[in-house]
Amino acid sequence: MKKDYYTQSLEMLIYLIDIYQIDSENSNWINWLQEDIRAWNNTQSVEHHTQAYGGTGSFNDLALLKMPKDKQLIFDTLKDFCYQFTFFYKRIHSDPNVLEKELLHEIVFKIKDKNVSVYLIEGLQSGDFLSFYKDDLVYNKIVNIRFTRDSVCMADDVMDNSRTYPCNINHLYESIITIVKEHHFLASISGNNVVWVLYNHLHKEILSYYTKVDKVIRIMNKHSIDEVCEGEYTLHFRYITSPKVRKEQLMESYNYKMREMYINGLKEELELCDKLGE
Numbered sequence: 001m002k003k004d005y006y007t008q009s010l011e012m013l014i015y016l017i018d019i020y021q022i023d024s025e026n027s028n029w030i031n032w033l034q035e036d037i038r039a040w041n042n043t044q045s046v047e048h049h050t051q052a053y054g055g056t057g058s059f060n061d062l063a064l065l066k067m068p069k070d071k072q073l074i075f076d077t078l079k080d081f082c083y084q085f086t087f088f089y090k091r092i093h094s095d096p097n098v099l100e101k102e103l104l105h106e107i108v109f110k111i112k113d114k115n116v117s118v119y120l121i122e123g124l125q126s127g128d129f130l131s132f133y134k135d136d137l138v139y140n141k142i143v144n145i146r147f148t149r150d151s152v153c154m155a156d157d158v159m160d161n162s163r164t165y166p167c168n169i170n171h172l173y174e175s176i177i178t179i180v181k182e183h184h185f186l187a188s189i190s191g192n193n194v195v196w197v198l199y200n201h202l203h204k205e206i207l208s209y210y211t212k213v214d215k216v217i218r219i220m221n222k223h224s225i226d227e228v229c230e231g232e233y234t235l236h237f238r239y240i241t242s243p244k245v246r247k248e249q250l251m252e253s254y255n256y257k258m259r260e261m262y263i264n265g266l267k268e269e270l271e272l273c274d275k276l277g278e
Contacts, residue, residue, distance in 0.1 A: 006085050010082060013033055014030050016067070146162060147185060165183060194211050194212075243273040
């Protein structure tokens with residue numbers, strides 16, 4: 001049996017809060033939204049949900065900082081839909097089936113990411129967005145990846161330089177840099193001309209990140225986050241103090257055989273080291 005868009009949206013909001021909540025206070029919203037579903041199913045009342053908005057600490061203020069951008073867009077859109085639906089339904093009591101379709105297309109139309117807008121429409125039209133979302137492994141293969149990094153100074157030694165972030169393992173592995181930048185995981189260095197080299201648990205180099213020019217150099221000849229992790233979702237960033245030092249390390253690892261280095265695809269990185277080391 002297909003569920004209405006409002007019920008599906010509430011179920012998805014509950015699921016996403018449960019997955020990405022960063023403190024126990026957010027669990028209160030899970031209970032709140034579950035009550036909204038009961039009220040709607042029993043009496044088609046939206047009064048309880050409308051009370052979630054307005055003032056400090058309201059549902060509008062809920063921030064799930066570990067949520068990836070694409071999931072955040074889904075979350076915010078469904079939250080907006082629930083607000084709009086309950087606001088208008090409470091005041092005009094129109095046919096909910098008509099109202100929800102009008103509001104959905106109006107809200108989804110505003111989304112700049114058309115892939116997400118189509119995904120939302122298809123998911124809600126399926127009649128069970130939560131099942132649709134969980135079964136879509138291409139879109140929703142999420143795992144928690146543990147990131148660690150080198151210390152950059154004595155003061156940094158006393159800090160916990162490890163974090164765990166949820167990631168879609170089917171995404172291109174270059175998106176790892178986007179993830180750690182969003183969370184300010186990599187330490188800020190004076191001069192901003194350093195190199196971070198990412199390794200997997202087998203100590204294989206995955207990529208180099210040159211901070212001054214915000215450039216990722218592809219090292220491993222694989223594509224997805226899942227492939228570069230090679231069975232264990234633990235990744236480490238090694239700190240290199242400068243592009244000049246990075247070049248010297250590369251040269252030593254190949255015994256200064258330039259031809260062999262070029263054959264193995266290091267030409268771009270060597271040229272970048274020279275450029276940034278000037």
